[in-house]
Amino acid sequence: MNSSEPDAPAHQLRLSQQLEHIIKVTDHDRLSFTELAAHLHYRAWGALLFIFAAINVLPLPPGTTVFFAIPVLLVSGQMVAGRKAPWFPARLNRRGITKAELQRLLGKVEWLERRTDRIIKPRLEGLTGPGASRLIGAACFLLALIIAIPVPLLHHAPAASVSLFALALIYRDGALVIVASIAAVLSIILDALIIGSGVVALAHFASWIGL
Secondary structure, three states, rough: OOOOOOOOOOOOOHHHHHHHEEEEOOOOOOOHHHHHHHHHHHHHHOOOOHHHHHHHHOOOOOOOOHHHHHHHHHHHHHHHHOOOOOOOOHHHHEEEEEOHHHHHHHHHHHHHHHHHHOOOOOOOOHOOHHHHHHHHHEEEEHHHHHHOHOOOOOOHHHHHHHHHHHHHHOOOEEHHHHHHHHHHHHHHHHHHHHHHHOOOOHHHHHOOOOO
16 A cells, blocks of 8 residues: 555554655654654554654663653653553654654664564554553653663663564554563663672772772
């Protein structure tokens, strides 16, 4: 189905087709996150989580993870509360996303869809339903709290886990929810080991200098 068909049901389009259609029908350069969510329909929660989590997977300057974790906390917290549509503070909402940024995101989503076409698909959809989505939101909120900790290397694994949960919501893939849950547990264990190793190293250093 071609994304140029404006009346095509949202559930019949790939995410990349939805994004392409949004770019084509938007007559201004920047969309607020509220506008983007309205265009994405039922995929809004997963797509917004994916956008914000994907940023946190990348290497970030020290101390900036708190800032980039805030949108993930905001979206996942509202999922836990069971809101029907996402809400954003006025300043963040106005910042929104530009068509150029959407175009770059479209390229990444198309790349992902080409490689996961036979892997990620609708199945076990009860694990992505309304009740399950609130539990997914709670898991992502916890992971976002870890992302916010300003310790180098700590944000990568939990952000990747949030991205998996987001993809599961986008494509209604309950099997991927299970994979994401396992990844989330492993990411927490990994980060605990990183923190533990750091504490031990600091203790040894303090002992070495005589503190």
